[in-house]
Amino acid sequence: MIFVTTGTQEPFDRLIETIDDIAGQYPGLTFVVQAFSSLYKAKNFDVLEFISAADFSSYMDKADLIISHAGMGTIISALVENKPIIVMPRLLRYNEHRNEHQLATARKFDALGYLHVAYDEHELMAKFITMWPDQLKPLHKIGNSASDTLLDSLRTFIE
Secondary structure, three states, X not given: OEEEEOOOOOOOHHHHHHHHHHHHHOOOOOEEEEOOOOOOOXXXXXXXXXXXXHHHHHHHHHOOEEEEOOOHHHHHHHHHHOOOEEEXXXXXXXXXXXOOHHHHHHHHHHHHOOOEEOOOHHHHHHHHHHHOOOOOOOOXXXXXXXXXXXXXXXXXXXX
């Protein structure tokens, strides 16, 4: 199962349309898609506008692959769950967000080698085709709490 999430703030039609194209090429594959309502209407899957935190966690747990905007909540969840994730950042030039913070986030995680990044629709399609199903692997795992080194550093700073 592929879990696709765009968050709940704004539509992300470029991502949803690309996923719809991918789903059309893989008719036997299940796509669970959470996306804020948009003008684009998917043909190959149903879109869930909102899901509860429990459902989000359940879909994350069951997913073979996560595809997402470059939102920190989803990125951290995927890294904690040790799930392969491809992110495609929302871009200001397409009025998908208020600034380019998702692009900065994607670039940093890409440079660290922590996740797969698609900077546009064509790259997302290519990464999916290359990865599915035999090349799926998480690139990095983090714990569900801060490291002792970070906590010690924060304590020292606060004192």
